[in-house]
Every structure is written in C-alpha cells, then in structure tokens.
Amino acid sequence: MPRYEMQKTPSTTNHGTKANPRMSAADFVAGLDEGSHSSIGSYPRFLLMADGEVLCIECAIKERELIAEAAGEPGPWNNEQWTPVAYAANWEDPNLYCAHCEERIESAYAES
Ligand SMILES: [Zn+2]
Secondary structure, eight states, X not given: OOSSOOOSSOOBOTTSOBOOSOXXXXXXXXXXXXXXXXXXXXXXXXXXXXXXXXXXXXXXXXXXXXXXXXXXXXXXXXXXXXOEEEXXXXXXXXXXXXXXXXXXXXXXXXXX
C-alpha cells in the first residue's frame, strides 16, 4: 500500500501549484540564497506552504529555522503553516499577500 494516494483530481491552490510534494530542508535553505527575485529574469519569488498560503522571501529568511525544521517531515502534516512546498514566481497576481507579514508580493506583469 502506498503511504497515501494522490487525489484523482489534483488539489491545486489558487496559485495553480500542486501542494505536493514537499521540499526538503536542504532545498528550502538553498533556495533562500536566490533572494526575493529569481537570478534569471529577476521575477518576484515567494514560498508556497503546505497549507496553501504563501510567504514572502523576507519572512522565509526570518523564520528559516522554523521552516527548515518543518520541511520534509513525514506526514501527517501537523505544522503545515511552516512546511514549505515550493518556491514559485508571481507572474501576474496583483493580489498576492504574504500570510505572515501581510505585505503584498510584487508580480512580474500585473503591476500598474
Ligand atoms: Zn512576509
């Protein structure tokens, strides 16, 4: 038996990213080095969490120990709020806010 089944309809967040699988603590820490904008193309980056919320890179850096600890833990997720899933780029969501500091996360194309 697999430890868990993939849902028939993949669960997606409103950012269009599958909230599965989680990333390792090493991937999380390595990704922090890139900063708030991607090294290629300089796109605004954010961190997608297991509970579907997003964190800005500044908060990810501030809370890195908490997040690194929650990263890659075996399920069930009991600390989803701090479990990182993936780094992503905000292409065109003008209403993307960090769940922690509530700052708006800049978008690549939707700025006016
Ligand atoms: Zn933040």
